[in-house]
Each structure stands twice: as C-alpha cells, then as structure tokens.
Amino acid sequence: MEFKIAELEREPIEFDLQLPSGSIDFGEEAEQKGSLATSGRAEVIHEHRGPKDIVADIRLRGRFAGQFMVPCARCVEPVQIPMDGEFDLIFRPVNADVDPPERSITAPETEIGYYQKDSLALEDVLREQVLLALPVRTLCKPDCKGLCPRCGANRNLQPCDCEVGPSDPRWAALSGLRDRIKS
Numbered sequence: 543m544e545f546k547i548a549e550l551e552r553e554p555i556e557f558d559l560q561l562p563s564g565s566i567d568f569g570e571e572a573e574q575k576g577s578l579a580t581s582g583r584a585e586v587i588h589e590h591r592g593p594k595d596i597v598a599d600i601r602l603r604g605r606f607a608g609q610f611m612v613p614c615a616r617c618v619e620p621v622q623i624p625m626d627g628e629f630d631l632i633f634r635p636v637n638a639d640v641d642p643p644e645r646s647i648t649a650p651e652t653e654i655g656y657y658q659k660d661s662l663a664l665e666d667v668l669r670e671q672v673l674l675a676l677p678v679r680t681l682c683k684p685d686c687k688g689l690c691p692r693c694g695a696n697r698n699l700q701p702c703d704c705e706v707g708p709s710d711p712r713w714a715a716l717s718g719l720r721d722r723i724k725s
C-alpha cells in the first residue's frame with residue numbers, strides 16, 4: 543500500500559489490512575507465517591521552516607501483529623514466534639534535509655525517516671519495524687544442544703561420534719598440527 547502525498551494532502555488515510563505472506567521480503571532473518579495484520583493512520587504534517595519553505599512530512603502511526611519463523615540461535619532450525627508492535631514515525635521528503643536550515647529543528651530526530659519521490663510504501667515501513675522488533679536471540683527450546691562444531695550435525699536429532707573434548711578452537715588447531723607432525 544502506497545501513501546501518496548497528494549492524497550494525504552486531501553485527508554488522512556486510515557488502513558486496516560491483512561497482508562498475505564510473501565508481500566514483504568524479510569530476508570533471511572525472518573519469514574512471515576500466515577497473514578500480517580496491520581492497522582493505523584497516515585497523515586501529512588506541515589513543517590513551517592520559513593514563510594515560503596513548507597515541508598510536507600508524513601506521520602505514520604499504527605500497529606502490526608503476526609507469526610514469524612526465525613532461525614534458532616544454536617541449531618538454525620526455524621522456530622515460530624508471535625510478534626507485534628506499535629509505531630509512530632515521521633517521514634520527510636528525501637531531499638528536505640540536503641541543505642539544513644541552520645540548526646532550527648531541535649526536536650529529537652532519531653525517529654525521522656525519509657520518503658522517496660511522492661509516496662511512502664507501508665510494506666517498507668513494516669519490514670523495518672518487524673526486523674527491529676525481532677528478539678536478539680531465539681532458541682527452539684531452552685536446552686537446545688545446537689550443532690556439532692566439528693561435523694555440523696544437529697545434536698538435538700542425532701548424537702554424533704565426534705570426540706567429546708575441549709571445544710576451544712585453539713585445541714582443534716593443535717590437534718591438526720599433531721596430525722601433520724605424525725604424517
């Protein structure tokens with residue numbers, strides 16, 4: 543869904559959507575499972591920087607909720623997690639701050655994004671909001687055994703025959719050296 547500045551100038555736009563999986567590409571970090579519910583409101587806010595310098599910002603407020611598959615931090619198997627969040631964001635035209643007028647804007651600018659040309663895509667905003675909301679570390683289960691550092695086997699599924707020894711990579715390097723000396 544595109545919010546066009548010309549339409550927003552006429553009146554704010556309310557939205558309430560179910561985005562099917564696949565409408566947003568979340569990359570390798572997350573995969574949407576089922577539809578993503580999102581609702582909110584977009585409107586124009588005019589920033590008066592001078593008598594003839596008015597910048598049309600888009601304020602986008604809303605929320606999202608859905609199910610996502612993310613890789614387990616230890617064994618990389620996909621784990622389904624529910625995610626939701628709220629946002630309240632300001633987007634400026636991409637060229638509005640090329641030549642900043644003095645330092646007149648003192649409001650915290652951390653939440654300010656930019657829109658290209660004359661419109662803002664809801665999908666782009668949601669992609670960023672979902673990725674920002676991802677948990678730092680997801681485990682498939684609290685005691686996930688992870689992957690064997692030597693053979694790569696998923697140790698939750700199959701115990702492997704690799705030596706149970708120091709997993710410190712320096713030891714692995716030393717044992718490799720020993721093998722070379724023997725040969």
Ligand SMILES: [Zn+2]
Pocket residue numbers: 614615616617618619681682683686687688
């Ligand atoms: Zn795991």
Ligand SMILES: [Zn+2]
Pocket residue numbers: 690691692693694695702703704
């Ligand atoms: Zn192994």
